[in-house]
Amino acid sequence: MDAYIEPLKALAPELLLTAAALGALVLDLLMRGRDSRFVGYFTLVSLAIVAIILMNRIGDEPTAAFGMVVVDNFGTFFKLFTVASLAVVTIFVLSDRNESHHHIGEYYFLLLGAAIGIFFMVSTNHLLLLMLGLELLSLASYALAGFHKGERKSAEAAMKYVVFGGLSAGVMLYGISLLYGLTGTLDLVEMAKSTGEAMPAGLAGQLTTSAVPVALAMVLVLAGFAYKMSVVPFHFWTPDVYEGAPTPVTTFLAVASKAAGVAALLRFLGALFLGPDVQSVVAEYGASVGQLLAILAAVTMTLGNLSAMRQTSLKRLLAYSSIAHAGYILIGVATMTGAGFEAAMFYMAAYYFMNLGAFGFVLYFEGTLGSDSIEALKGYGFKAPLISIAMVTFLVSLTGLPPTIGFYGKYLLFKEGLDAGMYWLVGVAALNSVVSLFYYFRIAKMLFLKEPASGSVPRQPLFAGLLAVLCVLTIYFGLLPDAIQEFVRNCLLI
Amino acid sequence: MEHILSWITFIPLIGMTAIICLPKQSVGLIKRVSLVATGIPLILATWLYFQFDPQSVAGGGFAFEEHIPWIKGISANYSVGVDGISLPLIWLTCILLFLGVPASFGIKKSEKAYYALLLLLEVGILGVFISLDYFLFYVFWEIMLLPMYFLIGIWGGPRREYAAIKFFLYTLAGSVLMLIAIISLRLGTGTFSIPEMVNMAQAGLVVGPEFIGLDYSTWVFWFLFVGFAIKIPVFPFHTWLPDAHVQAPTPISVILAGILLKLGGYGLMRGCFPIMPVAFQENAYALGILGVISIVYGSFVALGQTDFKRMVAYSSVSHMGYVLLGTGALTVWGTDGAAMQMFAHGTSSAAMFMVVGVIYDRAHHRDLNGFGGLCQPMPIYWGLTTICFFAALGLPTMSGFIAEALTLLGAFQAGDPRFQVLVLISVIGIVITAAFLLWAIQRVFFGSLNEKYKDYPDMTPREIFCMAPLLFLCLLFGVFPHILLDVMEPSVQHLVTLLSVGK
Numbered sequence: 001m002d003a004y005i006e007p008l009k010a011l012a013p014e015l016l017l018t019a020a021a022l023g024a025l026v027l028d029l030l031m032r033g034r035d036s037r038f039v040g041y042f043t044l045v046s047l048a049i050v051a052i053i054l055m056n057r058i059g060d061e062p063t064a065a066f067g068m069v070v071v072d073n074f075g076t077f078f079k080l081f082t083v084a085s086l087a088v089v090t091i092f093v094l095s096d097r098n099e100s101h102h103h104i105g106e107y108y109f110l111l112l113g114a115a116i117g118i119f120f121m122v123s124t125n126h127l128l129l130l131m132l133g134l135e136l137l138s139l140a141s142y143a144l145a146g147f148h149k150g151e152r153k154s155a156e157a158a159m160k161y162v163v164f165g166g167l168s169a170g171v172m173l174y175g176i177s178l179l180y181g182l183t184g185t186l187d188l189v190e191m192a193k194s195t196g197e198a199m200p201a202g203l204a205g206q207l208t209t210s211a212v213p214v215a216l217a218m219v220l221v222l223a224g225f226a227y228k229m230s231v232v233p234f235h236f237w238t239p240d241v242y243e244g245a246p247t248p249v250t251t252f253l254a255v256a257s258k259a260a261g262v263a264a265l266l267r268f269l270g271a272l273f274l275g276p277d278v279q280s281v282v283a284e285y286g287a288s289v290g291q292l293l294a295i296l297a298a299v300t301m302t303l304g305n306l307s308a309m310r311q312t313s314l315k316r317l318l319a320y321s322s323i324a325h326a327g328y329i330l331i332g333v334a335t336m337t338g339a340g341f342e343a344a345m346f347y348m349a350a351y352y353f354m355n356l357g358a359f360g361f362v363l364y365f366e367g368t369l370g371s372d373s374i375e376a377l378k379g380y381g382f383k384a385p386l387i388s389i390a391m392v393t394f395l396v397s398l399t400g401l402p403p404t405i406g407f408y409g410k411y412l413l414f415k416e417g418l419d420a421g422m423y424w425l426v427g428v429a430a431l432n433s434v435v436s437l438f439y440y441f442r443i444a445k446m447l448f449l450k451e452p453a454s455g456s457v458p459r460q461p462l463f464a465g466l467l468a469v470l471c472v473l474t475i476y477f478g479l480l481p482d483a484i485q486e487f488v489r490n491c492l493l494i
Numbered sequence: 495m496e497h498i499l500s501w502i503t504f505i506p507l508i509g510m511t512a513i514i515c516l517p518k519q520s521v522g523l524i525k526r527v528s529l530v531a532t533g534i535p536l537i538l539a540t541w542l543y544f545q546f547d548p549q550s551v552a553g554g555g556f557a558f559e560e561h562i563p564w565i566k567g568i569s570a571n572y573s574v575g576v577d578g579i580s581l582p583l584i585w586l587t588c589i590l591l592f593l594g595v596p597a598s599f600g601i602k603k604s605e606k607a608y609y610a611l612l613l614l615l616e617v618g619i620l621g622v623f624i625s626l627d628y629f630l631f632y633v634f635w636e637i638m639l640l641p642m643y644f645l646i647g648i649w650g651g652p653r654r655e656y657a658a659i660k661f662f663l664y665t666l667a668g669s670v671l672m673l674i675a676i677i678s679l680r681l682g683t684g685t686f687s688i689p690e691m692v693n694m695a696q697a698g699l700v701v702g703p704e705f706i707g708l709d710y711s712t713w714v715f716w717f718l719f720v721g722f723a724i725k726i727p728v729f730p731f732h733t734w735l736p737d738a739h740v741q742a743p744t745p746i747s748v749i750l751a752g753i754l755l756k757l758g759g760y761g762l763m764r765g766c767f768p769i770m771p772v773a774f775q776e777n778a779y780a781l782g783i784l785g786v787i788s789i790v791y792g793s794f795v796a797l798g799q800t801d802f803k804r805m806v807a808y809s810s811v812s813h814m815g816y817v818l819l820g821t822g823a824l825t826v827w828g829t830d831g832a833a834m835q836m837f838a839h840g841t842s843s844a845a846m847f848m849v850v851g852v853i854y855d856r857a858h859h860r861d862l863n864g865f866g867g868l869c870q871p872m873p874i875y876w877g878l879t880t881i882c883f884f885a886a887l888g889l890p891t892m893s894g895f896i897a898e899a900l901t902l903l904g905a906f907q908a909g910d911p912r913f914q915v916l917v918l919i920s921v922i923g924i925v926i927t928a929a930f931l932l933w934a935i936q937r938v939f940f941g942s943l944n945e946k947y948k949d950y951p952d953m954t955p956r957e958i959f960c961m962a963p964l965l966f967l968c969l970l971f972g973v974f975p976h977i978l979l980d981v982m983e984p985s986v987q988h989l990v991t992l993l994s995v996g997k
Contacts, residue, residue, distance in 0.1 A: 396640060401639070401640070401666075402633040403633055403636075403637060408565075411673070411677070412568075414673065414677055415568075415677045415680070415681070418678055418681060419681055421703065423703070423705045423706075426674060427674065427705075430673065430674055431670070433666070434663060434666050434667045441643070441659060441662065444643075445655055445658075445659065448644060448647070449644075449647045449654070449655050480565070481565060481567065482565055482567050485567040
């Protein structure tokens with residue numbers, strides 16, 4: 001018996017989430033199409049319970065369950081990240097003025113389902129389970145993107161997402177199958193440490209023969225992560241899906257789903273190239289993967305920022321900005337050092353505050369004005385000063401200026417980049433910051449530098465309060481980032 | 495008094511918080527709070543100025559230091575302190591921000607936000623002057639940008655949006671170069687402390703990798719230099735300045751010209767030259783050339799302006815060129831002159847922008863050719879303007895004269911014939927400056943009086959109150975320059991010693 005009970009304990013958060021997802025579905029059924037907000041509150045409570053369990057696990061020794069699942073601090077960090085983003089997204093759904101009657105119980109079910117996918121994605125060294133988690137997340141995301149099935153844009157977004165998602169999942173799966181064929185195992189740790197003489201041969205065995213097939217497999221697998229993170233050239237879906245999907249879903253995709261991609265990438269690279277028992281030939285190969293990632297980083301941030309400059313829709317602008325930020329995060333990943341990964345994780349934490357805030361603002365303003373065009377923002381700052389000031393704070397943070405957490409995150413990334421000798425990459429990133437100022441402050445300009453049009457804005461005090469809290473935290477952790485940095489360091493993979 | 499520097503810096507922040515909590519209808523109260531929140535730092539700074547013993551920092555070191563650990567993860571500290579170079583600038587900041595409040599009473603749009611941003615700006619500026627930790631320095635340096643963007647962008651002239659974002663983009667472009675250099679210095683020296691970096695530089699321990707084909711000291715030097723030079727602004731980085739000045743409301747132009755430009759010069763003396771002394775020596779002549787180009791070019795362009803404010807803006811480019819020329823010469827006199835010029839220009843250019851503001855409030859245009867004969871309806875205005883312009887063109891008995899004379903003497907004294915040539919060329923700038931200022935006086939005050947302007951009221955007591963103290967300081971330091979120089983001298987001498995390492 002114990003052989004089953006112990007691993008199940010390790011999986012408690014996942015099991016709870018599954019129960020919550022099913023509970024949400026049943027609850028919605030019992031409500032018989034009445035206001036589904038109750039389901040939302042239920043979701044929040046279950047998320048809180050999961051969060052408490054996760055918090056208690058920080059600092060525990062890593063354990064394994066059922067041979068495939070690894071429960072460690074790194075995974076716990078991203079699970080907490082997911083739960084925290086999901087909680088905010090749930091509040092967004094509850095405050096969404098587009099959902100006038102809130103007959104939307106399945107919304108919460110899908111969100112929780114996506115979270116289960118993320119939970120498995122971030123807690124395994126086994127490529128098969130990784131793929132399964134990724135697919136679960138994707139399936140839920142497709143349905144969420146098309147949630148407003150009556151709306152053309154939403155339906156189109158879902159369609160595009162499915163096509164792109166299917167393609168990249170196929171590509172990634174092919175890469176995984178190649179890796180399996182070349183190395184004889186799907187377990188990343190095994191793959192990295194096998195000497196190449198016995199079976200499984202591991203990467204070392206293959207690399208000593210020829211690096212070409214490994215390179216091919218590596219590129220194909222990375223494509224899957226790049227798609228989730230919206231890294232160029234797998235970013236094409238991002239602007240359309242972000243624009244078409246309901247704003248809370250966009251928020252989920254931009255924050256939680258992207259973080260899951262980052263987590264899986266870090267885990268993949270970390271287990272494969274930076275682990276304790278990695279063969280030296282494999283570790284050396286990691287450096288060249290880092291070079292590839294550095295190039296991707298430069299291209300991604302540049303393309304994201306340049307495209308964002310010409311957008312007229314706020315959601316599209318933020319979509320391109322999130323592409324650019326994927327590029328910044330890749331700086332930390334490309335260093336292929338523990339400190340670089342730490343910087344990338346810290347930046348994810350920073351990304352959490354500023355992007356949830358920015359998308360929350362979009363939702364607020366979309367709900368009050370019925371449009372997400374930047375032009376419509378004219379003079380909004382004088383009508384809704386509190387959330388507009390909060391938005392400017394998020395924009396400052398996104399640009400990477402002090403005294404916000406975005407600055408500190410960028411500082412860490414730049415520092416690790418320079419420390420790893422990638423001066424050119426940091427130079428490109430610095431120039432990109434300047435470019436990004438231009439479009440981020442187009443929003444600030446519309447908010448405060450233009451005369452307001454007549455008419456008042458309906459108030460949502462609770463929602464505005466949430467944005468204000470995010471704004472205060474953006475500045476607070478910008479001035480005193482030690483707490484988060486410490487936390488990240490404790491959850492580090494290597 | 496403990497933590498006096500922190501009090502000076504953060505009292506405006508307390509004032510800002512208070513203003514945010516006030517209802518926006520109680521404009522009178524908001525103005526009073528702003529006066530108090532800028533007045534107390536002024537009193538404290540004045541006290542500090544006379545409390546400061548210049549000899550205590552003669553061999554390096556700082557006075558009124560505070561050190562508190564801040565971000566442990568990267569060992570950045572809250573380290574602050576002053577020496578003879580920063581203290582006069584802190585005092586100047588407090589003076590100008592205090593005068594900036596009554597100068598802003600004419601503003602009638604969103605007063606609450608305006609005064610809150612003004613106070614935030616003061617926090618940023620003072621923070622830069624007191625920082626001894628490069629991370630802290632950078633944080634304050636950037637905090638300044640945001641209020642400035644909105645102050646120009648919301649309360650500025652017709653092309654304010656363009657001017658505001660141009661200012662922001664230029665400065666940020668410089669800042670990111672600075673950031674790369676600062677991080678690289680942190681990696682190279684293992685500390686953010688500016689004094690420690692300077693000490694290591696003296697021992698030749700600041701080393702690091704090449705970048706874009708330049709050796710470490712050269713590229714770090716130029717990255718930092720460009721970051722600060724944009725702020726000064728040095729030719730060819732000056733193009734944001736005329737736009738920002740022309741569009742900014744009068745009090746903001748006053749602060750921009752009076753203090754923000756000094757931050758560039760100060761930054762070079764604190765955070766660039768002494769950390770990279772060898773690269774400084776190698777490039778000193780290039781700096782001198784840039785300084786002279788700014789002096790001459792700025793004055794010629796000013797001569798060609800018909801917009802009153804644009805003319806004054808270009809005169810700033812010209813006057814700030816002396817700072818580079820004086821420091822580049824690497825003599826005590828030259829550096830004294832540069833430090834003094836920052837203060838002198840801070841008062842005279844601030845007063846000049848007030849002059850422009852006074853007439854703009856009445857005529858609602860700034861076309862120099864559109865005025866004429868104003869000495870009849872506005873005699874007080876005429877008198878103060880004349881004093882102010884004489885201060886700007888460096889008439890003896892004015893602080894500008896002492897500063898420019900010291901700079902040029904210092905540059906000549908350097909003994910380098912190339913610098914002597916530069917001094918000769920820069921004299922052209924002095925002549926042209928005199929020409930455009932006198933010509934402006936002639937066009938505005940003499941000639942036939944335009945009927946439209948016949949009934950203009952003379953300066954109000956509020957306007958006189960804003961301008962007179964600045965002119966008084968110009969005169970005071972012109973006649974008794976040692977009040978200022980005694981405070982600066984030991985620190986300047988130490989700076990020159992630092993910069994002359996190995997020479």
